[in-house]
Amino acid sequence: MNKIAAIIGGGVIGGGWAARFLLNGWDVRVFDPDPEAKRKINEVLGNARRALPMLYDCALPQEGSLRFCDSIAEAVTGADWVQESVSERLDLKHKVFAEIQEADARVLIGSSTSGFMPSQLQEGAARPERIMVTHPFNPVYLMPLIEVVPSPATDPHAVEAASEILTSLGLYPLKVRKEIDAHIADRFLEAVWREALWLVKDGIATTEEIDNAIRYGFGLRWGQMGLFETYRVAGGEAGMRHFMAQFGPALKWPWTKLMDVPEFTDELVDMIADQSDAQSGHLSIRDLERKRDGNLVAMIRALRQQGNAAGRLVNEHQRTVFEVPAPALPLITQDRVIPVDWTDMNGHMNEGRYGQIFSDAAEVVMAMVGADEEYVARGMSYFTVETTVKYLAETHAGERVVVETEVTEGAGKKLRCFHTMKRKNDGEVMATCDQLMLHVSLETRRTCVPPEDVAARVTRLAALNGEA
Ligand SMILES: NC(=O)C1=CN([C@@H]2O[C@H](COP(=O)(O)OP(=O)(O)OC[C@H]3O[C@@H](n4cnc5c(N)ncnc54)[C@H](O)[C@@H]3O)[C@@H](O)[C@H]2O)C=CC1
Numbered sequence: 447m448n449k450i451a452a453i454i455g456g457g458v459i460g461g462g463w464a465a466r467f468l469l470n471g472w473d474v475r476v477f478d479p480d481p482e483a484k485r486k487i488n489e490v491l492g493n494a495r496r497a498l499p500m501l502y503d504c505a506l507p508q509e510g511s512l513r514f515c516d517s518i519a520e521a522v523t524g525a526d527w528v529q530e531s532v533s534e535r536l537d538l539k540h541k542v543f544a545e546i547q548e549a550d551a552r553v554l555i556g557s558s559t560s561g562f563m564p565s566q567l568q569e570g571a572a573r574p575e576r577i578m579v580t581h582p583f584n585p586v587y588l589m590p591l592i593e594v595v596p597s598p599a600t601d602p603h604a605v606e607a608a609s610e611i612l613t614s615l616g617l618y619p620l621k622v623r624k625e626i627d628a629h630i631a632d633r634f635l636e637a638v639w640r641e642a643l644w645l646v647k648d649g650i651a652t653t654e655e656i657d658n659a660i661r662y663g664f665g666l667r668w669g670q671m672g673l674f675e676t677y678r679v680a681g682g683e684a685g686m687r688h689f690m691a692q693f694g695p696a697l698k699w700p701w702t703k704l705m706d707v708p709e710f711t712d713e714l715v716d717m718i719a720d721q722s723d724a725q726s727g728h729l730s731i732r733d734l735e736r737k738r739d740g741n742l743v744a745m746i747r748a749l750r751q752q753g754n755a756a757g758r759l760v761n762e763h764q765r766t767v768f769e770v771p772a773p774a775l776p777l778i779t780q781d782r783v784i785p786v787d788w789t790d791m792n793g794h795m796n797e798g799r800y801g802q803i804f805s806d807a808a809e810v811v812m813a814m815v816g817a818d819e820e821y822v823a824r825g826m827s828y829f830t831v832e833t834t835v836k837y838l839a840e841t842h843a844g845e846r847v848v849v850e851t852e853v854t855e856g857a858g859k860k861l862r863c864f865h866t867m868k869r870k871n872d873g874e875v876m877a878t879c880d881q882l883m884l885h886v887s888l889e890t891r892r893t894c895v896p897p898e899d900v901a902a903r904v905t906r907l908a909a910l911n912g913e914a
């Protein structure tokens with residue numbers, strides 16, 4: 447039976463949460479009195495269905511069911527997790543917590559609040575120990591960080607359970623040691639936002655110039671190394687101490703407006719809104735979301751290749767999601783969505799990526815016969831010596847494809863596979879690949895026969911075709 451998440455408040459953030467849970471196999475119940483909530487959530491879900499699976503090289507769990515409820519009680523009763531994502535008003539949040547706990551006193555509640563502390567949220571609650579902050583980042587279906595903020599009244603077991611749930615969804619729960627207004631990340635964001643407002647107000651830079659300073663500069667560094675590691679490197683061979691000796695005194699120079707906030711006068715609001723329109727007004731919010739999602743997918747996939755930051759997290763999550771298939775026909779060795787960074791100037795998947803998919807399919811066959819990463823570390827492997835690929839239909843980003851593999855020859859040093867790549871939704875054959883691999887010693891870099899157990903599994907896979 448699927449686990450159940452109740453999402454209370456189905457706006458920008460509630461919609462993102464709903465998508466994150468659904469695409470990880472949870473059933474989701476939503477309560478939001480806004481008559482537009484269903485349409486909005488379905489739009490967010492459309493974006494998420496396209497983007498999130500692109501991060502992975504295997505299929506995510508089967509999508510859960512989505513139900514819109516008529517009351518908070520209907521949504522939360524019997525749920526495994528409640529994510530409160532109503533508008534940022536403390537009185538409203540209190541009212542919602544009271545209704546949730548009246549309906550189901552034992553359910554765990556995470557709040558998406560950007561700024562309130564958990565002890566503020568818990569004021570007047572029947573079961574304060576079940577409430578904590580679980581602050582996400584937009585879009586929740588792609589951004590991994592969740593700030594988990596307990597108050598002293600929150601049950602530590604509840605925090606542990608929350609961290610387990612969030613990790614199972616491919617998220618990165620960062621436990622905040624001590625509650626504080628706006629948690630960790632929004633403190634930064636507010637400081638940057640404040641300085642940006644001054645720069646626009648004082649006519650130093652336009653909204654576009656500020657965005658360029660971020661996206662061509664420090665934004666790229668922060669996504670992979672953060673702040674302190676970046677500055678350590680900037681200190682040269684002497685590292686962080688030298689960096690602080692050199693730039694510490696600069697903190698006293700008037701580089702920053704510090705805590706002063708420019709007043710949001712009509713004039714400033716108009717100036718920013720007009721500049722933002724000039725910068726991005728030719729694109730709809732949905733266009734901008736797709737552009738953002740495509741860039742995030744490509745960046746996180748690049749970090750996957752390096753095994754760093756958000757990419758390392760996806761690698762770890764994928765290990766918990768992927769299952770080596772059983773030795774039976776049809777042998778599905780790939781089931782995945784084509785990511786945006788695999789397409790070329792012709793607007794379809796580049797031919798090199800077919801090689802990637804068939805190579806990944808072969809690695810699954812290798813894992814099935816026991817020639818996995820550990821085996822390679824022990825000094826043996828299979829090398830591909832010949833492939834013949836036929837490109838039969840165009841493949842596009844966002845399409846889900848499966849590869850069915852037949853082991854057509856499996857004797858001695860030889861392992862020959864015939865892969866057929868099909869579009870998942872209609873079964874159209876998009877490409878085939880005839881691939882010959884030979885068993886090798888990684889010490890001598892020459893071919894050799896595999897050990898008996900591996901050879902027996904290869905023979906068994908090859909025999910499947912005769913049994914079909
Ligand atoms: N938008 C953002 O960038 C982020 C927002 N947050 C936090 O997430 C929460 C929600 O923010 P958004 O989704 O941006 O706001 P939003 O305005 O898009 O959505 C809020 C939703 O709550 C619904 N709502 C109002 N009263 C309700 C009730 N009694 N029961 C159920 N639903 C109710 C509204 O109809 C609306 O759909 C806030 O606490 C905010 O601080 C957190 C991270 C980022």
Ligand SMILES: C[N+](C)(C)CC(=O)CC(=O)[O-]
Pocket residue numbers: 559560582583584632635
């Ligand atoms: C602007 N904001 C305070 C609502 C931002 C957040 O809370 C996190 C985010 O997604 O940037």
